[in-house]
Amino acid sequence: MRDVSKIFHMGSMLSRIRITAVEHVSxxxxxxxxxxxAGESGCGKTTLARMILGFEEPTSGTIALRGRDGQPIVGRRAWRRAGVQAVFQNPFETFNPLRQVERYFFETVQNYGLAGNRAEALERIERALQMVGLSYEAIAGRYPAEFSGGQLQRASIARALLSEPSLLIADEPVSMVDASIRMSIMNLFRDLVDRLGVSVVYITHDLATAYYVCDRIAIMFRGNIVAMGNVDKVLMEPKHPYVRLLMECVPQTDPKKRWRAKVQLSASETEEYLRAGCKFAGRCPHAMDICKQEVPEEIYFEGQMAKCHLLRVSQGVQ
Ligand SMILES: Nc1ncnc2c1ncn2[C@@H]1O[C@H](COP(=O)(O)OP(=O)(O)OP(=O)(O)O)[C@@H](O)[C@H]1O
Ligand SMILES: [Mg+2]
Known part of the structure; x- marks a missing residue:
């Protein structure tokens, strides 16, 4: 993604406001x-995901995609098929309760022209289901309610894999499944990445699972990526004040340190979106005058990026 922005207009004709839900993101x-x-609710994660999926046009900027063979994927249809597929939060919403789950598989194969006949279709479906630890026999004739949340989420991942996409966008894929099987789904993503070479954008509020599974991470705040880099660096040696506050909210193993929630949710979402300068300045414990006036630049420092005035001042980083 290069310099991608998305502006939404809200309100009535008389009091229209513009929200830049995604602002110059690369x-x-x-x-x-x-x-x-990662980032709190309303920071622009899903808007970003919907643009990558082609459901929403960026207001400005470009998004380009390469296939697993390294070749650019051009055209909307190819983009939606072999380019990028989605895994959503609630598998019980992905599948209509009145339709057998297997019908989604046959429909996807047919829509994308992935097989010439039923035998070929079955082979392809079996292969995708095997990749997530299921089989055609395990889903045949069954309705969504006959699956556990974890099984159904595996099935939705298998359906996304049918067209052999180069990228999976997983928007909160484990927040609705039982904690006990959350890790097995996260391990499944890791396994698919290693075996198929597919890439995954994992969207979450949950920094613990992000730390567990991600290679790199971007932290968003009100439409901006405020920190980015290797997950170890960004989360374990956070440079941005927002990331430091977030990390203090992650449950610690030490029960005394659990949920030391320090992030104050004072300013309203819209107020923050419309703020000049750094959007985080209203909540930042270190905010300076310049933070309220000028948008901070991206500073690259010790293997990570942080968009913060403080870094330049305190570290003398240019
Ligand atoms: N179609 C739309 N029209 C107007 N505003 C929108 C639209 N979609 C999203 N927004 C606004 O853009 C901002 C970002 O929303 P988005 O859904 O991308 O956040 P999110 O990070 O996915 O949040 P959550 O964690 O709650 O899913 C919010 O202020 C939201 O109200
Ligand atoms: Mg969302």
Whole structure:
């Protein structure tokens, strides 16, 4: 993604406001990489995902995609098929309760022209289901309610894999499944990346699973990527004040340190979106005058990027 922005207009004709839900965002996801996109509710994660999926046009900027063979994927249809597929939060919403799950598989094969006849279709479906630890026999004739949340999420991942996409966008894929099987789904993503070379954009509020599974991570705040880099660096040696506050909210193993929630949710979402200068300045414990006036630049420092005035001042980084 290069310099991608998305502006939404809200309100009535008389009091229209513009929200830049995604603001000058640039990043690259490499082949076979799990890239995390984290941040609190309403920071623009899903808007970003919908643009990558082609459901929403960027207001400005460009998004380019390469296939697993390294060739650019051009054209909307190819983009939607072999380019990028989605795994959503709630598998029970992905599948209509009144339709057998297997029908989605046959329909996808047919829509994308992935097989010439039923035998070929079955072979392809079996292969995708095997990749997630299921089989055609295990899903045949069954309705969504006959699956556990974890099984159904595996099935939705298998359906996304049918067209052999180069990229999977997983928007909160484990927040609705039981904690006990959350890790097995996260391990499945890791396994798919290693075996198929597919790339994954993993969108989440949950920094613990992000730390567990991601190679690199970007932290968003009100439409901006405020920190980005290797997950170890960004989360364990956070440079941006927002990331430091977020990390203090992650449950610690030490029960005394659990949930030391320090992030204050004072300013309203819209107020923050419309703020000049750094959007985080209203909540930042270190905010300076310049933060309220000028948008900070991206500073690259010790293997990570942070968009923060403080770094330039305190570290003398240019
Ligand atoms: N179609 C739309 N029209 C107007 N505003 C929108 C639209 N879609 C999203 N927004 C606004 O853009 C901002 C970002 O929303 P988005 O859904 O991308 O956040 P998110 O990070 O995915 O949040 P969550 O974690 O709750 O899913 C919000 O202020 C939201 O209200
Ligand atoms: Mg969302």
């Amino acid at each position: 990043f690259r996801v490499g082949p076979g990489e799990i890239f995390g996109l």
